[in-house]
Amino acid sequence: MLDAAIRDELKALLGPRGWAEASEDNPALRDIHGLGLPALLLARPESTDQVAALMRFCAQHQIAVVPQGGNTNLCRMALPTEARPTVLLSLARMNRVLEINPEAATLTAEAGCILEVAQEAALAAGFILSPDWGARGTASLGGAVATNGGGLNVVRYGTTREQVRGMEVVLADGTVWDGMRSLVKDNSGYDLKQMFIGSEGTLGVITRLIFRLHPAEPESRTMMAALADLSGLMDFFGQARQIGGTHLSAFELMPGIGVEKALARYPDLRRPLEASSDWYVLVRFSGREAVEDLLGELFEAGFEAGLLTDAVLASSEAQARNLWEIREQMIPHQYFPGQVMLKWDVSLPIDHMAGFLAQAEDTVRSLAPQGLCYAVGHVGDGNLHFSCFLPAGTGEDTQHAVYETVDALIWRLGGSIVAEHGVGALFRDRVARQKSPVEYAMLQRLKAAFDPEGRLNPGKLLHPPT
Ligand SMILES: Cc1cc2nc3c(=O)[nH]c(=O)nc-3n(C[C@H](O)[C@H](O)[C@H](O)COP(=O)(O)OP(=O)(O)OC[C@H]3O[C@@H](n4cnc5c(N)ncnc54)[C@H](O)[C@@H]3O)c2cc1C
Numbered sequence: 109m110l111d112a113a114i115r116d117e118l119k120a121l122l123g124p125r126g127w128a129e130a131s132e133d134n135p136a137l138r139d140i141h142g143l144g145l146p147a148l149l150l151a152r153p154e155s156t157d158q159v160a161a162l163m164r165f166c167a168q169h170q171i172a173v174v175p176q177g178g179n180t181n182l183c184r185m186a187l188p189t190e191a192r193p194t195v196l197l198s199l200a201r202m203n204r205v206l207e208i209n210p211e212a213a214t215l216t217a218e219a220g221c222i223l224e225v226a227q228e229a230a231l232a233a234g235f236i237l238s239p240d241w242g243a244r245g246t247a248s249l250g251g252a253v254a255t256n257g258g259g260l261n262v263v264r265y266g267t268t269r270e271q272v273r274g275m276e277v278v279l280a281d282g283t284v285w286d287g288m289r290s291l292v293k294d295n296s297g298y299d300l301k302q303m304f305i306g307s308e309g310t311l312g313v314i315t316r317l318i319f320r321l322h323p324a325e326p327e328s329r330t331m332m333a334a335l336a337d338l339s340g341l342m343d344f345f346g347q348a349r350q351i352g353g354t355h356l357s358a359f360e361l362m363p364g365i366g367v368e369k370a371l372a373r374y375p376d377l378r379r380p381l382e383a384s385s386d387w388y389v390l391v392r393f394s395g396r397e398a399v400e401d402l403l404g405e406l407f408e409a410g411f412e413a414g415l416l417t418d419a420v421l422a423s424s425e426a427q428a429r430n431l432w433e434i435r436e437q438m439i440p441h442q443y444f445p446g447q448v449m450l451k452w453d454v455s456l457p458i459d460h461m462a463g464f465l466a467q468a469e470d471t472v473r474s475l476a477p478q479g480l481c482y483a484v485g486h487v488g489d490g491n492l493h494f495s496c497f498l499p500a501g502t503g504e505d506t507q508h509a510v511y512e513t514v515d516a517l518i519w520r521l522g523g524s525i526v527a528e529h530g531v532g533a534l535f536r537d538r539v540a541r542q543k544s545p546v547e548y549a550m551l552q553r554l555k556a557a558f559d560p561e562g563r564l565n566p567g568k569l570l571h572p573p574t
Pocket residue numbers: 174175176177178179180181182185186199219220240241242243246247248249250251252253254255256257258259260307308309310312313314315439528529565568
């Protein structure tokens with residue numbers, strides 16, 4: 109009864125276009141891992157003022173709020189996962205690019221703006237908005253910032269964190285923080301915007317953003333190469349960095365099994381290389397002047413050093429697109445139906461990448477002899493999306509043992525089990541085991557300072573203090 113009255117008040121506050129039922133059949137309540145718990149309502153505000161009014165209402169009625177952008181996250185982050193009265197807050201209607209300032213080289217947009225829309229607006233003005241990954245057509249800018257997304261351009265421009273100049277945030281009590289200052293330098297106190305970058309909707313609702321832009325690089329060439337052996341990966345990366353310098357704009361590792369599965373599943377993809385290999389890399393050089401010769405130099409250097417068995421330089425836009433399309437189909441969920449998937453978003457000191465893969469495979473085999481390892485990664489950033497597929501019916505004990513042992517290996521190597529996808533509900537318990545008590549307590553104190561009642565995206569990122 110209380111719920112019905114509250115829902116009616118909420119609907120009136122949001123207006124007829126500002127809400128939808130958060131029932132099971134609403135796609136907003138489902139993500140890559142399945143259905144979330146029910147919410148009172150799916151709120152679809154159209155302005156910062158409406159978000160603020162909604163947050164004040166929720167504070168007054170002790171309602172939890174789960175912000176949602178494109179719901180493309182991979183870690184169970186943007187759905188209700190705790191059984192308590194919750195509003196699912198979609199930013200989808202706050203989706204405009206507001207300004208491109210060519211002198212300051214910045215783009216200002218509402219947080220629900222789709223990443224690809226903002227990228228295209230920047231490009232039309234002669235600039236690159238650097239955050240970029242496969243979900244660009246659905247992910248929002250707010251989600252990109254709230255997850256501190258990484259993706260394909262990090263080796264060149266850094267993570268999303270390094271692209272954010274300013275932001276506006278609605279706090280848990282409905283107060284609006286105006287941090288829309290586009291300053292390169294501002295040491296006038298703690299850099300508050302950094303708190304919200306990567307906060308996964310647990311500290312506030314981001315409503316507007318200012319991004320820095322980079323000059324467009326009209327010249328871009330891509331090469332796909334078959335590695336002679338995985339142990340040569342970092343040597344080849346070293347060559348790419350040495351020869352390409354600042355022109356190196358992507359360096360991606362793809363597993364042979366993934367390439368074969370993508371080619372079999374998507375008939376529109378064309379096989380790029382004659383030779384087959386256990387491992388391939390995709391390298392892109394970009395710049396304002398032609399980069400073809402430089403990439404050719406890398407091609408030769410790779411063969412001379414015996415690091416490559418085959419390689420192709422895309423000679424047209426269509427060929428390059430084909431190569432990148434193959435890369436974007438490396439997400440393994442689609443290829444091993446029915447099997448038990450264990451996953452890591454591994455971040456490692458960059459010189460440990462190839463060694464980690466060999467050790468992780470040995471570890472998995474020793475605990476689960478039929479386990480199949482799968483890795484795809486942004487090598488230039490020390491980031492591997494590592495998965496392990498176990499036969500259907502593999503017991504929880506074995507799964508737990510594999511997780512524990514591989515997590516321990518990553519920590520031993522000075523790495524993190526969460527590189528760019530974030531924590532959400534999926535990694536929360538494992539991350540809690542990774543952090544020292546001192547670090548975890550600092551994170552909990554920070555959360556309590558912004559959200560003392562624990563109403564913002566409960567169940568994600570952190571355990572509440574005990
Ligand atoms: C095919 C595919 C490829 C991907 N590739 C990469 C990759 O290469 N690199 C990478 O880093 N990630 C990648 N991702 C995952 C990536 O995290 C998400 O695509 C994106 O960053 C999330 O944006 P979103 O708008 O979908 O956010 P959502 O999924 O809706 O939300 C993500 C989190 O942000 C919070 N949030 C959303 N909007 C706001 C807001 N306005 N204010 C406060 N909190 C908010 C949510 O509460 C949630 O915790 C990929 C995903 C897919 C499906």
